[in-house]
Amino acid sequence: MAEVRAEMVANVWKVVVKEGEAVSDGDTLVILESMKMEIPVLAEEDGVVAQLKVAEGDVIQEGDLIAVIE
């Protein structure tokens, strides 16, 4: 199991995957936007998106849980 957390304060600009979806290492899970920059958040291992904790338009803080990959 891998927890994917936010590296910075950001807005969730796009949610690319759904809960239950299979993902591979390097796949984009969500795209954050902070300070006019798009920051893709990537899966760091193969697995299934067990939990997705953010929705488009959310403002998230550094360290907030974005997703859990199992």
Place this chain on the structure above:
Amino acid sequence: MLIESLGPVLVANRGEIARRIIRTVKRLGLRAVAVHSEADAGLPFVREADEAVPIGPAAPAQSYLDAAKVLDAARATGARAVHPGYGFLSENSGFARAVIDAGLTWVGPSPEAIERMGDKINARNLMEAAGVPVAAGTREPATDLDLALAAARDIGYPVMVKTAGGGGGIGMSVARDERELAKAFEQASRAAARFAAAAAAGGAGDALAGPAILLERYIERARHVEVQILGLPGGKVVALGERDCSVQRRHQKVVEESPSPGLTPELRERMLAAAVRAGEAVGYLGAGTVECLVDADAQDFVFLEMNTRLQVEHPVTELVTGLDLVELQLRIAAGESPEVAPVTVGHAIEFRVYAEDPRRFLPGPGAITVWDEPVGDGVRVDSGYAAGDTVTPFYDPLMAKLCVHAETRTEALERARKAVASFAVEGPKNNLEFCAELLEHHEFVSGDYDTGLVARMRGGGPA
């Protein structure tokens, strides 16, 4: 019209540039009106204005990009002129027109000039016709991938892919083959769609139908050098020297200096003359910037784009010319014809202090606990924040501009080292450590550097 009749001046911007414009407006004895989002209510520019009007939530589309709200604020405060700063609505011809239609003075070039230069493809064709050198590239927008692939075959790889509208390096990338072009085209299309949405939100009505993508021959060892021009009433255009903006990450500028250490006097003279021709070709009025790419090896240049507004890095020009560009903009907007001697003295360098980590340059907004600016001879800091303020994720990461001026480049570098070392910022991440590193880097110190410098410093990483 006299300058006295221009006020109150509404500053339709935020952060360091709003603060900097307000300073000159007040020095000229005019009232300054700020507009601000909810997120910015506590920032220095709001406090320092004579009057401040809240115009909505943090999201730029609902505040700083909302033309109707800005115009309402102008009406409510009795403002008689609008200064747009840079970014946001500054290059939105629809907004410029709305300001003029409301009976107010627009501190900028005519809406027609903004329109003609705003579309990069149109601007490029116009410059070519005016005898300004341009890079091999698309004369019509590439609206789908097949057109882009065909264009790239004609131009030859590598190509630079960018959106015809928009700016700030967003959506720009280099493609070295067809596979990379497909990716670059998609990225630029996404950026184009966002620019179109922002323009529509601003009430500009010039949202484009499809993605308008521009391809240009990519120059490998290029310097990014731009010329500051000033169009005076009566049609005369003067060039106020150049700025070298080759220190870039993600195609966005980090450091700018004037004069450029990479131009021969002969090339400088040709570039300044071409910039004057460019300005005259569009009947340019006020401050503008002609951006060029210089082939460092061939000592030749091509026109890149024209920015029809005040530039972030304008302090570099102010330091070497002794002029106040905002004052000149206001005087020209008021119909005055100021005497401008295009003489430059010494060497100036600007460092953009960004809220980002100094290794990967990823955003790091946060609350500022310590903010201590350097002071001293030949040091100028234009900042948007102070201790106790919060840098939020809603806007660009520019916190301050640290500028130095000295007789020679060597002295300016030394002055910069001391100033960077004594600038204390805690809370948000910041790139001062990168600035210090750059100031010791042999390429930068020698002056013989190009737009690939930051990537080389980071081992080919993000730049």
